[in-house]
Amino acid sequence: MMSYRGLLLLVGSLPLLIVVGSHFAGERFEVVVLRTTDHEEHVHDTKLWIVDHEGRPWVRGIRPTLRWIDRIRANPRVELVRNGETTAYTASIIETDGEKRAIDQAIAAKYGWLDSLYELVVPHDTIPIRLDPDGHPPGR
Secondary structure, three states, rough: OHHHHHHHHHHHHHHHHHHHHHHHHHHOOOEEEEEEEOOOOOEEEEEEEEEEOOOEEEEEEOOOOHHHHHHHHOOOOOEEEEOEEEEEEEEOOOHHHHHHHHHHHHHHHHHHHHHHHHHHHOOOOOOOEEEOOOOOOOOO
């Protein structure tokens, strides 16, 4: 049986485990860069996990209040840097329960233990985002 002190140590270590896990995940799992543009035309890069679902790439935010999601709401034209190639897309925030489940399951299948660890520590209200071919760079 775990002592109170042991439990506190375990819970207190979870953020460190996530940081370390994220570093190693970047080495072992696919991490992409999503470029968004703010209202002043400044470009922002965000590192994200990605899955392919129904013939399209999808990324996921874990909270609807993230700044990069706000930028997508204001300007859905984005660029995705994947495998060293940059491609323009139009990002569509899809908040149906069916798509949330599908994307959450696809990410859990692809990223495994690290996704499970995030679920334990970081509050989730996932926002799936579909990337559709666009041909226009962000902000243009």
